[in-house]
Amino acid sequence: MIELLPLVMFAVVCLALMLGYPVAFTLAGVALMFAGGGIIGGIFDPSLLLTFPGRLFGIMSNYTLVAVPLFVFMGVMLEKSRLAEELLGNMAKVCGRLPGGLGLSVILVGALLAASTGIVGATVVTMGLMSLPTMLRHGYQPALATGTICATGTLGQIIPPSIALVLLGDVLSSAYQQAQLKLGVLNLQTVSVGDLFVGAVVPGMLLVALYMGYLLLVAKVKPAAAPKVVEVGESQGVSKLRLVLSLVPVLVLITLVLGSIISGIATPTEAAGVGAMGALILAALKRQLNLSRLREVMRATTRVSAMIFTILLGASLFSLVFRGFGGEELVHHLFEQLPGGVFGAMVVVMLVIFLLGFILDFIEITFVVVPIVGPVLLAMGVDPVWLGVMIAINLQTSFLTPPFGFALFYLRGVAPESVPTSAIYRGVAPYIGLQLLLLLVLALWPQLVTWA
Known part of the structure; x- marks a missing residue:
């Protein structure tokens, strides 16, 4: 029974999170609770x-993680500067005459917004507010539009x-070294x-x-x-010119951020700094930068x-506590018992x-599951980038x-009441x-992932 304590720990954390308790304090609280019980019972080493x-x-001095607040700042600033709203309007005018053109836009x-911000929630909400009313107004099926x-x-x-x-890169790097x-x-x-x-460039393009x-x-x-x-009152040439003018800032920013990383000129953290500064400049050029907006972005x-x-x-x-109870060895043993070897373990994970x-x-x-299964899978020969x-x-x-x-929850929060939740699910x-x-x-x- 004692050897199953790591699995009990994991189950207790999942249950507490489902009940709505704060994630960070749930993880730390459950760990301390089990560690304290283990120390009293003599089955956990307190020196750990x-x-x-x-x-x-080590976490606070991790240079790679500095990229996180910088990328968040870049994404929030681009969201507030209404760059995507202008780009969507211009692209819809150019592509709207095609079958499904508005959806393609x-x-x-x-x-492009994903490549500029990297924040899922912000992208769903922004696209929902900007494009869903337009798509419904032009006759798009609600399920197709929301999907x-x-x-x-x-x-x-x-x-x-x-x-x-x-x-994932930071967590997998530690897991790879352990393996x-x-x-x-x-x-x-x-x-x-x-x-x-x-590694994500080709899969991302394939998905699009x-x-x-x-x-x-x-x-x-x-x-x-x-x-x-069919839009009236504006020539196709003017629409294309506006599209190009609205595309250029986004493409330049993406090129500066991703291009500098892929070419090896800058680290992801340095590129994130460039992206944050670029978002500030774009907001200023669009006259969307003021003290109130800057304060709002910094708070977010x-x-x-x-x-x-x-x-x-x-x-x-x-x-730390999970490993102290022998959790990593337990997971490794369970994976070894699975039929199919590495393939079977990968399917289960x-x-x-x-x-x-x-x-x-x-x-x-990323912070709870990957550190548990990552070292075991990588020790079995799985490529870390592919994983x-x-x-x-x-x-x-x-x-x-x-x-x-x-x-689905993000979009349900901004979708009109006339759009049923069942339509979002079908879409x-x-x-x-x-x-x-x-x-x-x-x-x-x-x-397709490991080509580099």
């Missing part, structure tokens, strides 16, 4: 807790610079956030292409579900960053993460899956299928 201050210092702008917006909003989970990939130590490797290698960004292909197919088979939008950035780092501290304590995505945010899963991208896409899929998908179903298809493709051809 003395290593926790060193862990805290939503997907393209959502992908497209939800799916597009979650692209920030996989398209760089994604905050999820930043956090190498377990295998007796002396020259330890790491996994950088830049590696994950490069799949979304667009599906929408074009619907527009051809059922034209009434995605009708053409502080709130999100504090939440992430507090959860990280609680998860670090939970992970993907299924568990998918199900946990219903009740936990990607931050909790990170697969986890990110898997979480993105769970965010769309009824009835608990977070993206995301085809996009969930496309994401599962992408996971299968990446499982069969991992070179």
Whole structure:
């Protein structure tokens, strides 16, 4: 029974989170409760807790994690500067005459917004407020409109610079080093956030292409579900010029951030600083920057960053106690007993993460689940970059899956009451299928992730 304590710990944490208790304090509280009971019972080494201050210092001095508040600042500033709103309006005027053109515009702008912000919730809410009324007004089927917006909003989970990939990169790097130590490797290698960004580029583009292909197919088979939008009173040439002028700032910012990382000119943290400054400049050029807006953006950035780092501290304590009870050895033993070897273990981990995505945010899963299963899978020979991208896409899929998908809740909060929740659920179903298809493709051809 004692050897099953790590699984009991994990179950207690999930139960407490489902009851609505704060994530960070739940993780730390459960860990301390079990550690205290273990010390009293003589089954937990109290000296392990003395290593926790060193862990805290390591987290707070981690240069990679500085990128998190900078990317959050960049995303919130771009959201407040209404850059996406202008881009969507101009692109809709150019593409609206095509079958499903307005939906294609939503997907393209959502992908650009994801590449600019990396924040799923902000992208879903922004696209919902901007595009859903327009799509419904022009006769788009409610299920198709809401499904497209939800799916597009979650692209920030996989398209760089994604905050999820930043956090996954840091956690997987530690897990990779633990796996190498377990295998007796002396020259330890790491996994950088830049590696994950490069690995996620092709899957992100494939996902956007799949979304667009599906929408074009619907527009051809059922034209009434995605009708053409005919705008009058403005020439096509003027619309294209405005589109180019609105596209240039976004593309320049994406190129500066991603291009500098992929080319090796800058680290992700340095590129995040460039992105934050670029967002400030764009907001100023659009005359959307003032003291009140800057204060609003800084408060939002502080709130999100504090939440992430507090959860990280609680998860670090939970992970320490989990390992102190022999949790890592238990997971490794369970994986070895699974049929199918590495494939079987990978399928189980993907299924568990998918199900946990219903009740936990990607931050909790990254900080709690990945440190537990990551070292074991990596020690079994799984490529760390491929594993990170697969986890990110898997979480993105769970965010769309009824009835608990977070993206569904975000859109339900801003959608008109005339749009039933059942329509949102029906609308995301085809996009969930496309994401599962992408996971299968990446499982069969991992070179699409590890090409670099």
